[in-house]
Amino acid sequence: MKLLTALREELETPRAERPLGSGWLSGAGGLLAALVSLAAVTCMQWPSLLTTPEVRAIASAPWFRILLHVVLILAYVFAFTSIVLRENKLLGFTALTIAMIAALMGGPQSTESIHVETPAYFGLDFFVLNILFTGFLFIPLERIAPHVREQTVFRPEWREDIFYYLVSSLFVQVLAFLTLAPSKIVVAATHFEQFRQWIGGQNVVLQVAEIMILTDFLQYWVHRLFHRIPFLWGFHAVHHSAKSMDWIAGARMHFIEIVALRSITALPMFSMGYSLQAIQAYLLIVYVYSTFIHANLRWNFDAIGPFVVTPRFHHWHHGIDKEAIDVNFAIHFPLYDRLFGTFHLPKSEWPSGYGVPEKVPNGYVAQFMYPFRRGRTA
Secondary structure, three states: OHHHHHHHHHHOOOHHHOOOOOOHHHHHHHHHHHHHHHHHHHHHHOHHHHOOHHHHHHHHOHHHHHHHHHHHHHHHHHHHHHHHHOOOOHHHHHHHHHHHHHHHOOHHHOOOOOOOOOOOOOOHHHHHHHHHHHHHHHHHHHHHOOOOOOOOOOOOOHHHHHHHHHHHHHOHHHHHHHHHHHHHHHHHHOOOHHHHHHHHOOOHHHHHHHHHHHHHHHHHHHHHHHHHOHHHHHHHHHHHOOOOOOOOHHHOOOHHHHHHHHHHHHHHHHHOOOOHHHHHHHHHHHHHHHHHHHOOOOOOOOOOOOOOOOHHHHHHHOEOOHHHOOOOOOOOOOHHHHHOOOOOOOOOOOOOOEOOOOOOOOOHHHHHHHHHHHHHHO
C-alpha cells in the first residue's frame, strides 16, 4: 500500500518540479507502455473471457504482434532512461518490473492459455483502446492549449475517473444488453418495416445528422430531468462532482445513469431502422465529442459555438457559479437550450470552478451508493 501511495505521489508531482530532462516524462511514458503491454498480453492469453468479439480477431494479426513488440521495447527504453535521469527511481523501476512481467508471460508471442466456453466476457481490450485512443487525441491538445494551465494529466481525482473508464469498459456487454433492451421491445411490438427500410436506405451522412438531432432532443430532456427531480439528481450529482475538467472527466457517470441515458438515446437509432453503418459512425462521433466538450482546452471555438456545443459551453454546465446552475443541457446542439430558455454563454468568460455544493463522497463504491443514501443524509 505504501508503494502504491508513493507511486501516486510521484505521478502527481507538480509540473514545476519535473522539468524536461528530469526523467519524469520518460518514467510516466514507460509506465504507460508497460501497463499497455501487460494488458495486451493478458488479453491474448485469456481472449474468450477478457476481450470483446469485435476486437478479438485483432490479437492474432501479425501487425498487432509487431506493434506490441515495439511498445514493449519502448517501455524498456523509457524505464531505463528514467532510472538514469531521475533521482527518484520509483517510476523507472516500476515500469521496468511490469514490462518484465509482460515479457515473461510471453510478450508478443503470447497465445491463448485458457479458453472459457461462455457467452459472457469482460472488455479489458475495450478499456485499453479507449484510453489509448482518447488519450492520444486529447492529452497533447491539453498540453498545448490548456484552459487551466497548472492542471496536469495526473490531477486530483484522476484515479477515480480512470476507474470509471475501467468499469464501463469491463461491463460493456452488460451495458449493451441493458441499453438495447427498450429498443428491442419497441421493434418487436411494432410493424413498420417499410418505414424502417426507407430510413435505413437514406444517405449515411443524412442518417447520422438525423440521429444526432433526434438523440440530442431526447438527451436534452432526460438531462434536464436528472437536474430537476431530486432522486435523479443524486445519480447525476456524481458526474458533476468532478472538480477538474479534462478528457477523462466525462467518464465519471453513475452506472444507472449510463443505462438510463443510453437506453433512451438508443430508442430512435435502433427502433426507427437506421443502418448499422450510420449508427457506428454516430457512436464514434459522440464518443470523441463527449471527450472533447469535457477537455481542458482554452480555445473558445466562437466560430462554431452558435451551431454546436463547445468545451466552454459545456464547462458552464459543470460550473460551480450561481449563474451556471441548470443551464446548457444540450450535448450536440445549443439550439435546444436557446429554444427552451436554458442557454448561458457569456462572451469569452469561463466558470470560476467546477463541482457541486453538496458533499459527494470520494471513491467508486461510495459514489455508487450515494443516490440511495443521499435522502437520509441531506
